[in-house]
Amino acid sequence: MPFLTIRTNADNNDNRLTEDAAKLVADRLGKPIAYVVVTVCAGLEMSFGGSADNKGALIEMKSIGFADKVGLARKLTEFVVNRLNVKAEFVNIEFVDMAASDVAIAGNLLG
Numbered sequence: 001m002p003f004l005t006i007r008t009n010a011d012n013n014d015n016r017l018t019e020d021a022a023k024l025v026a027d028r029l030g031k032p033i034a035y036v037v038v039t040v041c042a043g044l045e046m047s048f049g050g051s052a053d054n055k056g057a058l059i060e061m062k063s064i065g066f067a068d069k070v071g072l073a074r075k076l077t078e079f080v081v082n083r084l085n086v087k088a089e090f091v092n093i094e095f096v097d098m099a100a101s102d103v104a105i106a107g108n109l110l111g
Contacts (some may be wrong), residue, residue, distance in 0.1 A: 001103050001110060002031050003062040004076075005039045010055045010084045013040035015084055022074045024079055029063055035105065048090035056090025062109065065102050 018038040026033035043104045048056035066072065070096050077091045102111025 001035045001064050001098070001105065002026070003037045003039075003060075004031055005011075005041070005060040006057055006080060006084075007043050007044055007046065007051070007059075008055070008057040008080070008084055008086060009041060009046040009048070009052060010057070010086050012040055012084060014083050020083070021079065024075060025061075028075055029065075030067065031063070046089075054090050055084070055086040056084050056092070057084060059091065059093040060096065061066045061093060062096040062098055064098050064103060065070070066095060066097060068111055 001022055004025050006021070013106055018040055019042065021038045022033055022036040027037050046052065046058070050052040059076055060062055061072065061076065073093050076093055080086055081088050103107060103110045
């Protein structure tokens with residue numbers, strides 16, 4: 001049920017990025033990795049701080065509940081900075097707390 005989307009204007013040459021991101025999310029949220037979905041959209045036309053030359057990331061982190069947003073924000077930022085070679089000041093994260101009744105897996109609502 002945690003859904004992580006990373007959009008970036010940096011190139012992604014890391015073939016383990018989605019798998020490692022899924023492990024990070026599952027660990028930090030205490031959720032089963034079987035429910036984690038990670039999408040990476042790299043090489044996009046984006047600007048950060050008014051310039052397309054600035055490499056950054058726009059992250060959307062959706063989950064049913066968050067225990068530690070501050071810690072997760074730090075870990076996600078560190079992760080994309082290290083793995084995508086973007087600057088921390090251009091990493092933006094949107095947290096979306098979903099209601100269990102708005103999430104379905106295999107056609108079954110979770111709440």
